[in-house]
Every structure is written in C-alpha cells, then in structure tokens.
Amino acid sequence: MNLSTIVLILIYAFNIISVLTLIFVKRSDTRVIFAWLLVFFFLPYVGVILYFLFGNKYRMRVMSKKYGMNEIEEKHNKALDKQIHDIARNKIQFKEVETEKYIDLITLNSKNAMSYFTQNNNVELLISAEQNFSRMFEDIKNATKSIEVLYYIFKAKDNVGSEFLSILIEKASKGVEVTLIYDTIGSLHTHKSEFNGLKEAGGHVYRFLPSLLKSFMFVNYRLHRKIVIVDGEIAYTGGINVGDEYFGLKKINKPWRDTNIRLTGNSVLSLQTRFWTDLVFLQNQSFRKKNKAKLMFDEKLLKSMYTPIEEGNLGVQIISSGPSTKNDTIKDGYVKMITSAKKYLYIQTPYFIPDKTILESLRLAAACGVDVRIMLPGIPDKKSIYAVSLLNVSRLLECGVKVYLHSGFLHAKTLVIDDHVSTVGTANIDIRSFSLNYEVNVFIYNNDFAIKCRDTFLNDVKDCTIFDIETYAKRGLWEKAYESIWRFIAPIA
Incomplete structure (x- = not known):
C-alpha cells in the first residue's frame, strides 16, 4: 500500500469520524449535518481542513476554560444563585408590575446565561451612527478614569475611526486608562501599526486573537461584540461598528439604518465585567501579561456590582453568547420572547437564517393571533445570505407574518414585544450569531422603552x-436555483 492510498484512507476516515461526531456526540442541527455531508462528499480532501477550521467548537471551549477567570465566575455564580432563589420565592420587588409577567424570561436568562437582573438603569435609544458617535464622543471627552472599547470592526483610517483614535490618544496622554480590543478578522484591513499612537500615549491595544496562528486556526469564531464603557458609569452597545459606511457614506448600501443604546446604572457593571472577561482571555494568552487583568477583580468590586445605584428604574439583563458557552443563550432568549408575545412581535435584523426552533416559534405565534412583523434590508451586503433570508421569510408569509424590506441597508438587531420587553444588541437572527460568534445583547424590561422601540419600528x-x-413568486429561475444552493451551505457559512 503506497503513501497516497494511506493518506486517502485517513482523510475518508476523518470525514466519517467527523460526521459521526456531529450526529452522535454534538447532536447538531440536521441542516448543519447535511451541509457538512455535502462538503465531505464533494470536497473530501478540502473538507478535512474546512471542518478543522470551521466545524469544531470543542477547541475553542477548551481554550476559553484555560484562559478564563474561574475564580471570578464562582463568586459571580454565588451572587446569581441567591438572586434566582429570591426570584423563585417572590422576594424581589419589581419596579414595574408588568415585569412580573416575564419572570420566567428573567429566570431563563439568569440560569441559562448567568445574567444578573438589575433594575436601577436608564437606557437611551440611538437610531443612527450620527446620534451614537455624537453622544459617545461627548462622554469619552468627559472621561476622568477609564475608557474601555471593544469592536468587531474598527477602521482606523476612516473619518470616524481617525476621530475616535484622536480622542482616545488625547485622553490616554492625560492619564486616563484606555483599553481597546478589536477583532482580527472583522478588522482585516486595519493594520496594528495604526494603533501605535494610542500605545505611545499609554493606551493598551489587543487583537482577537492575539496570535496570527490562532487567528487562522479559529478563523470561524469572531468577536462580534461592540462595547464601550466610560468611567465604569456609561456604556454603549448595539449594531454599530467604527467605519464610515455606518453613516451611509457608501452609495452601494445607502441609506444605512442601525441601532445602538446608551446605558447607565448597575447594568454598566455587568457589561464591564463582560469586557474584562474578554480582556483576561486575551491577556492570559501572553506570558508576560498573564493574570494582570485579574488584579482588577477583587471582592469589593464584585460586591459593588450588586449594590443598587440610584440611577433609573429600567430592568436590564446583559446576555452573552459564543462558541465557549454550553447553550445558545441569546437564541434561547429570543425564542422565549417570541413564545411570550401575546399582542405583537416586531423584529429588525440584517440576516434571517434561523434554525427550525425559531421558525416554528414564529409560525406558532402568528397562528395564535400575534401580530408578527419582520424587517429586513432592501439592499443586501451579502447576496448569497440575502437570498436565503428571503427564502426563510417567504415560508412565514402564508402564516400571516408581515415582512418589510427597508429602502437601504438595515443593520439593526432588535426585538420588541407587547409594549414591555425589548432587546437590542449585536446578534443577528442566524446560526453564526447564535452559535459561532461572541455576541452580547441587552434585554430591557420597561414600558416606555419598549414603546420607543415599537414606534421606531413603525416609523421605519x-x-x-x-x-x-406575489412579490416572491415573481423571482426568476436563476434566483430560485441560487437560493436553493445557498440554503444548504448557509448553516456553516
């Protein structure tokens, strides 16, 4: 038996083992299994490499545990367990009576996503890049202690990126602790040398992942979060990255419609803990900086997280998800919101590649008389994903779901139900956001804020x-064939 024959046998053996793992160990979604079967069948040699790079989350879970913060998580869990116990025994006084109707959603997010529920918050809705960066830059310029920035895309040479960096450099030079994290793949055209000015001014800059080898090995897992924390008191998150296209300056996807939020109150500390956890994960991969960030986590700080701040009266939970989490926590929260809706459910998302659970939940909600509406872009940025998105929503049209296509590119990721519960964050309604990307969403329990989200949707x-x-039926033969091909690949794209 020659060498080439042995290699061929090993490749096919690996392919078979991979499929068996998907079916019997991971018990993956059948669409994911079928997609990988097609890859292994048509590309047996390349399939081995593709599965190693894109299909195996176990390596990322091991790495997250190795470089994580187990001690801090244990302390956090003790405080969380007490709150869950208090909720179960009706020991928590809700600031809004309406919130009591959603105690099961709060409990799910607490247990499933280790999310602490806080009620002393204010949340401001920002529906454009102009609003977002104008407000944010004002807050950053007034910072006196610290500025923490995390973005999937940070285009340092764009107008907004250049201005952002200039402000950060100025604050760092005046002694403010500035820390910036950006995703290597999302910011592929941004060179690390572009942050030299910030480093020279005393700022700290980290890439996800720090090693180019790890960036290649884990190329399918992206830090898709967007977080900005100012002085530990003000936070921003949502769909907006740092780039001029978010201002609608590129004709190809103009106008651009997006959503961010500004938070104050106890929820800021929860979001800051999310940032620090990501920071520790990156720092612990560097021998020289290992355990440095853990010094920020002492018992006094942890206790301060759960000491009420007299700021506002909105209930908030910060929900994180990623390839290192056991469950698809944001997706689970979405499903619970859908099944909890009694009057209406409005959704805005740039991509709609849900699994069967979400599709069935939407179908059942509409069948129960809930006014279900979904808004997608009218101008796509990824034609292949857009074709599958339209195919998916078309299946819901017969159930009574209303679908709208925005005049430009809609990048907002929002859900709102029944004038009380809403969520704004970084997660799209697709398998990538639910399972492969590191995401963060804010679940908000408040009548006034939900009504703002509702009215914003209706205005859009x-x-x-x-x-x-009728519109969907008019598509041509080529479009039908194109979407049919891509719907098989979408679960692993």
Missing part, C-alpha cells in the same frame, strides 16, 4: 416596501 415601515407572496 414608512421607508419600506411590503414583501409578500
């Missing part, structure tokens, strides 16, 4: 066209 409808069965 004015800039939309209705997507109905």
